[in-house]
Amino acid sequence: MKYLGSSRYSSIYCDTHIHTRLCGHALGEMEEYVLASLKRGLMHIVFLEHMEEGIITPKTSWLSEKDFDYYFEEGRRLQEKYRDKIEIGLGVECGYNPDCKDVLLERINSRNWDLIGISCHFQKIEGDQYHFNLLSKNPDTLKRAVQLDTAALFSKYLDTLLEAIDVINGSMLCHLDAPFRWLPSHTLSNHHYQxxxxxxxxxxxxxxxxxxxxxxxxxxxxxxxxKRILEMASKHQMTFQLGSDAHKPEDVGNHFKLFS
Structure with missing residues (x-):
């Protein structure tokens, strides 16, 4: 297993978080994202496709190992084809599940990644048939969210990430405060910020x-x-990396110039 250092990704001309149709909830082939990135004037992109393990949902929104085989095959073809125009990285966004950490580690360690993003998208809710998607805007999910203690779930989410960074040899912490992003009533408390x-x-x-x-x-x-969290991270002298989280080719590099 390897990943490249983080400082090389700290540029408004580098998008470190791009998805494709392979994850099941994005549109477009890998090459379409490369072409869109060239139009945007990007010099470096990193595909950061979803890896989950042990998650029970009505629909899969991540890659199988067979999908990752294709991902690397196609990614290497694109790296060669566009090597004089743009640098292309092949990374993974590991959605951490503490119940399946050994399997996740085995899967991650079986490949060479250019970047390993750490995130958490799902939580197990006692009595529910499916894992709860913390980032979903599905109306049924949002209805369920208002019935739950979102403050407690967010605290559990942070605890999960704390475990994840100890278990996974990652390189980037992804979309840190994105859970319940579609729920206006959800706010972070001082306890959360601590x-x-x-x-x-x-x-x-x-x-x-x-x-x-x-x-x-x-x-x-x-x-x-x-902004408050970014200021906290700055005090810890963390490196920042821009990611569009593009799920359509036209979204690569979105709003990057705001951070120049």
């Missing part, structure tokens, strides 16, 4: 970068994470 500060300190000690995920600007007029 836990976030502790998480950032631990992440900084492990040389993890913090993603500035610009998809938040279209949702709440502010990136993920918010």
């Amino acid at each position: 836990k976030i500060d502790h998480l950032l300190g631990r992440a900084a000690a492990k040389n993890l970068a913090l993603e500035i995920n610009t998809s938040g600007i279209a949702i709440r007029n502010e990136a993920f994470p918010n």
